[in-house]
Amino acid sequence: PDEPLVLGIETSCDETGVGIVRGHTLLADAVASSVEEHARFGGVVPEVASRAHLDAMVPTIERACETAGIALNDVDAIAVTSGPGLAGALLVGVASAKALALGLGKPLYGVNHLAAHVAVDQLEHGALPEPCLAMLVSGGHSSLLEVADVTQGVEPMGSTLDDAAGEAFDKVARLLGLPFPGGPHIDRAARSGNSFAIDFPRGLTSKRDLERHRFDFSFSGLKTAVARWVEAQQRDGVAIDVADVAASFQEAVCDVLTRKAVDAARHRGIEDILIGGGVAANSRLRVLAEERASAHGIRVRVPRPGLCTDNGAMVAALGSELVARGRAPSALDLPADSSQP
Numbered sequence: 001p002d003e004p005l006v007l008g009i010e011t012s013c014d015e016t017g018v019g020i021v022r023g024h025t026l027l028a029d030a031v032a033s034s035v036e037e038h039a040r041f042g043g044v045v046p047e048v049a050s051r052a053h054l055d056a057m058v059p060t061i062e063r064a065c066e067t068a069g070i071a072l073n074d075v076d077a078i079a080v081t082s083g084p085g086l087a088g089a090l091l092v093g094v095a096s097a098k099a100l101a102l103g104l105g106k107p108l109y110g111v112n113h114l115a116a117h118v119a120v121d122q123l124e125h126g127a128l129p130e131p132c133l134a135m136l137v138s139g140g141h142s143s144l145l146e147v148a149d150v151t152q153g154v155e156p157m158g159s160t161l162d163d164a165a166g167e168a169f170d171k172v173a174r175l176l177g178l179p180f181p182g183g184p185h186i187d188r189a190a191r192s193g194n195s196f197a198i199d200f201p202r203g204l205t206s207k208r209d210l211e212r213h214r215f216d217f218s219f220s221g222l223k224t225a226v227a228r229w230v231e232a233q234q235r236d237g238v239a240i241d242v243a244d245v246a247a248s249f250q251e252a253v254c255d256v257l258t259r260k261a262v263d264a265a266r267h268r269g270i271e272d273i274l275i276g277g278g279v280a281a282n283s284r285l286r287v288l289a290e291e292r293a294s295a296h297g298i299r300v301r302v303p304r305p306g307l308c309t310d311n312g313a314m315v316a317a318l319g320s321e322l323v324a325r326g327r328a329p330s331a332l333d334l335p336a337d338s339s340q341p
């Protein structure tokens with residue numbers, strides 16, 4: 001009970017998340033998603049997301065407090081994602097957090113969305129290993145980050161040059177007639193498929209590409225290759241084996257992600273890899289990462305799927321760490337910074 005009670009708010013994309021933690025203990029993780037409102041567009045529509053956050057904010061805060069069995073007044077600090085993300089969506093969270101901090105007379109902590117994806121793991125596996133190599137893979141980001149001290153931010157080692165990994169899953173799912181968001185559907189379809197059926201390209205893995213982009217990713221060529229393959233089959237009147245395409249595509253993505261993550265960790269002499277973001281829920285990614293990392297004595301930590309996708313608990317987790325390590329709170333004019341690194 002000596003540890004601070006922190007409420008975290010996340011609104012960078014399409015989930016309105018409110019989490020409450022005490023130290024490393026998760027007390028509540030309420031999430032309202034507008035994903036269904038975006039489904040018919042095949043992607044997140046910023047204006048729709050902002051409006052949905054406005055509608056969901058107060059009820060989600062109330063739900064979180066109820067689950068945690070606390071009154072708002074009990075909270076010791078408010079943390080909020082200040083960026084990166086969709087500008088209008090971030091603004092709703094930042095304005096709400098400021099109102100709470102001001103109204104309750106409690107400190108406000110603006111946090112980086114990517115660092116929060118890393119910090120969330122302490123709610124599941126305890127104190128973060130630092131330094132660690134974080135691989136964040138979601139619909140919006142695909143990055144390799146070196147994390148020396150999560151409260152001081154994250155250092156990018158590489159990222160995608162085009163599509164994010166989750167975006168590639170979503171686009172390929174669409175090509176295969178699977179619903180949005182496509183990642184979980186591809187994961188499921190792939191289970192009965194042969195991952196060696198089709199040899200799809202591994203972006204930025206040629207010797208020449210590795211010289212300049214050793215820790216970067218590229219998934220748009222892979223997506224195009226899948227589209228061409230599907231078109232060619234249709235032209236020839238051959239029925240598409242969705243499971244084989246899904247498995248082969250998934251293998252190509254996971255192969256590159258895990259190869260580069262392990263390479264980055266070894267390059268920096270880091271012994272722990274942490275995977276976060278929605279794609280971390282992928283079953284093949286988890287198995288392959290574990291297999292390849294352990295071959296080099298590297299440990300892999302992946303929070304449970306519910307903590308990998310965007311949520312308020314991750315923001316509260318990082319906020320709690322900022323308080324615990326005595327970092328200074330943010331000023332009440334904290335800006336929402338959509339292009340924060």
Ligand code: KG4
Pocket residue numbers: 013137138139140141165166167169170181182183184187277278279280281282283308309310
């Ligand atoms: O972190 P997240 O909820 O939101 C952001 O994009 O920030 O990630 C969502 C992404 C979507 O692209 C979704 O298709 C992907 O994560 N995803 C998966 C799986 N579950 C979710 N991708 C592959 N395999 C999965 N099991």
Ligand code: ZN
Pocket residue numbers: 113117138140277309310
């Ligand atoms: Zn995210």
